[in-house]
């Protein structure tokens with residue numbers, strides 16, 4: 001997919017997420033080399049995988065989902081469930097996610113979920129999950145790297 005085809009969501013950060021506030025920082029040059037066009041657009045420009053296109057949508061193996069940018073472990077496979085067109089999780093690893101309130105169209109507030117270490121855009125957090133935590137992290141597969149647990 002070309003970067004030009006990638007639609008930026010029609011919303012903007014209210015509080016503004018500043019990259020310089022994150023512990024791990026990478027140059028744009030390095031990330032453009034290291035990440036695919038889609039991975040870059042999602043994690044650095046706040047883009048969104050097309051519904052149903054996310055890798056790991058059907059992944060059910062045991063392991064961890066890491067930040068594709070900085071490798072921080074974000075979600076355990078035991079937290080994953082199938083809800084919509086993106087990989088969903090009902091809880092995140094401790095201190096792995098930074099939340100930012102975004103205002104979407106018609107003033108609807110959305111909670112953006114980003115990697116706590118590098119600020120990569122991951123997806124959004126909703127409070128309508130089907131499990132006990134009632135949380136639903138709706139995450140772009142392009143922001144994740146799955147590592148299978150050692151058997």
Ligand SMILES: [Zn+2]
Nearest residue numbers: 067070115118
């Ligand atoms: Zn990260």
